[in-house]
Amino acid sequence: QLEKIKERDSVYNCYVTVMEEEALKRAAEVQKQIDAGELKDSPLAGVPVAIKDNICTKGVLTTCSSKILNNFKPPYDATVIEKLEAAGAVIIGKVNMDEFAMGSTTETSYFGPTKNPWNTERVPGGSSGGAAAAVAAEEAWYALGSDTGGSIRQPSSFCGVTGLKPTYGSVSRYGLIAYASSLDQIGPIARNVSDCAAVFEAIAGYDAKDSTSVKMDDYHFTEALVDDVKGLRIGIPKGYLGEGLDPEVKEAVLAAAKTLEAKGAIVEMFDMDMVDYAIPAYYVIASAEASSNLSRFDGVKYGYRTPDFEDLQDVYKKTRDEGFGMEVKRRMMIGAFVLSSGYYDAYYIKALQVKALIKKGFDDAFAKYDIILGPTAPTTALKMGENLSDPLKMYLGDIYTVSVNLAGLPGISLPCGIDSSGLPIGVQMIGQAFSEKTLIRAAYSLE
Numbered sequence: 001q002l003e004k005i006k007e008r009d010s011v012y013n014c015y016v017t018v019m020e021e022e023a024l025k026r027a028a029e030v031q032k033q034i035d036a037g038e039l040k041d042s043p044l045a046g047v048p049v050a051i052k053d054n055i056c057t058k059g060v061l062t063t064c065s066s067k068i069l070n071n072f073k074p075p076y077d078a079t080v081i082e083k084l085e086a087a088g089a090v091i092i093g094k095v096n097m098d099e100f101a102m103g104s105t106t107e108t109s110y111f112g113p114t115k116n117p118w119n120t121e122r123v124p125g126g127s128s129g130g131a132a133a134a135v136a137a138e139e140a141w142y143a144l145g146s147d148t149g150g151s152i153r154q155p156s157s158f159c160g161v162t163g164l165k166p167t168y169g170s171v172s173r174y175g176l177i178a179y180a181s182s183l184d185q186i187g188p189i190a191r192n193v194s195d196c197a198a199v200f201e202a203i204a205g206y207d208a209k210d211s212t213s214v215k216m217d218d219y220h221f222t223e224a225l226v227d228d229v230k231g232l233r234i235g236i237p238k239g240y241l242g243e244g245l246d247p248e249v250k251e252a253v254l255a256a257a258k259t260l261e262a263k264g265a266i267v268e269m270f271d272m273d274m275v276d277y278a279i280p281a282y283y284v285i286a287s288a289e290a291s292s293n294l295s296r297f298d299g300v301k302y303g304y305r306t307p308d309f310e311d312l313q314d315v316y317k318k319t320r321d322e323g324f325g326m327e328v329k330r331r332m333m334i335g336a337f338v339l340s341s342g343y344y345d346a347y348y349i350k351a352l353q354v355k356a357l358i359k360k361g362f363d364d365a366f367a368k369y370d371i372i373l374g375p376t377a378p379t380t381a382l383k384m385g386e387n388l389s390d391p392l393k394m395y396l397g398d399i400y401t402v403s404v405n406l407a408g409l410p411g412i413s414l415p416c417g418i419d420s421s422g423l424p425i426g427v428q429m430i431g432q433a434f435s436e437k438t439l440i441r442a443a444y445s446l447e
């Protein structure tokens with residue numbers, strides 16, 4: 001794996017930090033454990049993994065792909081890192097992302113964009129673009145990403161790999177540098193559903209260090225890897241196939257639905273309300289939370305500090321001005337605006353009401369269906385630079401993913417075809433909260 005990184009990463013730019021020395025040392029240790037008969041039940045033992053650069057790794061750079069954290073080495077490991085290490089995983093590096101996970105292309109990184117291994121003129125998606133591209137380019141066996149509004153599923157779709165965004169609360173967020181805390185969730189990006197299930201099994205679990213952590217009844221996700229969808233009720237929201245959807249993506253997604261139908265699933269179209277309101281509600285809520293979460297980066301506690309300053313106010317101002325990129329500043333300003341007195345009710349409260357209605361829409365749908373199926377993204381991988389100057393266009397690309405986070409549900413994206421430009425297409429399946437076993441079974445049956 002390290003050889004492949006050396007061979008390929010100067011082109012793809014998946015990695016912010018390659019941990020060559022640490023990884024080799026760790027691999028030798030894990031080998032000793034395996035020789036001693038330990039880790040027998042862990043499918044992850046000795047397997048190399050890449051970690052998105054917003055997940056804290058003790059003593060190893062964790063930058064969020066931002067200048068403001070470009071020298072930040074956390075004094076502790078995230079819970080998911082401890083869990084992976086207990087399972088014998090070998091971390092080989094930290095991977096690139098949109099700055100603070102804000103974006104859908106990995107072009108807003110302070111360390112330059114990651115390129116899509118399928119076609120280097122295309123973006124890998126984002127914000128976990130480095131993670132998805134590393135898996136696609138075989139520069140990592142699997143990766144951990146984070147998903148606030150699609151950042152695991154959309155890059156998985158663009159890079160032809162499989163990504164699982166778990167139910168909110170099922171994986172600890174302790175040590176994940178927060179973007180929008182009520183939406184953020186860590187999950188696996190891997191080559192197939194089986195690997196995603198194995199990784200999810202290793203990282204899920206209740207954690208007292210995360211106040212939104214939830215204990216599930218059953219953590220045996222790999223048991224759900226059975227090819228059987230007989231009688232499974234699958235709904236396709238009509239609004240997910242409407243305007244803005246690339247016809248080739250639509251065709252591939254409908255073909256995937258047919259495959260499941262042929263295997264005995266019951267597939268139906270239905271009307272789901274509020275589809276059009278998900279994006280504005282998401283961007284109001286996510287930006288509001290971001291403006292609050294990112295206030296901690298002030299040049300005093302950690303990371304970058306401006307070299308020239310007069311007084312404390314000046315440290316704050318200059319550090320933040322120099323340390324944050326355009327998109328992050330835009331979100332913080334939107335967030336501060338929608339939370340300000342006089343606008344709070346009109347924007348923030350309204351967005352929370354829309355969120356509640358979206359959740360209700362899903363609840364109603366799950367009274368009739370076990371799984372909701374649709375595209376992961378309206379298009380395949382975009383050209384580099386295409387959306388950078390037009391944030392609104394970029395935000396609209398999140399239409400099928402953000403409502404899943406607003407409702408706290410699990411979603412998976414897996415490859416379902418290749419378009420006429422030779423780019424992979426992704427299909428998304430959404431499940432009820434904590435029904436990952438059903439989701440994994442359905443996805444496995446489609447592979």
Ligand code: GLN
Pocket residue numbers: 101102103104126127146147148149150151152179286398
């Ligand atoms: N594209 C979305 C955003 O920019 C989602 C990002 C994410 O899931 N981290 O907010």
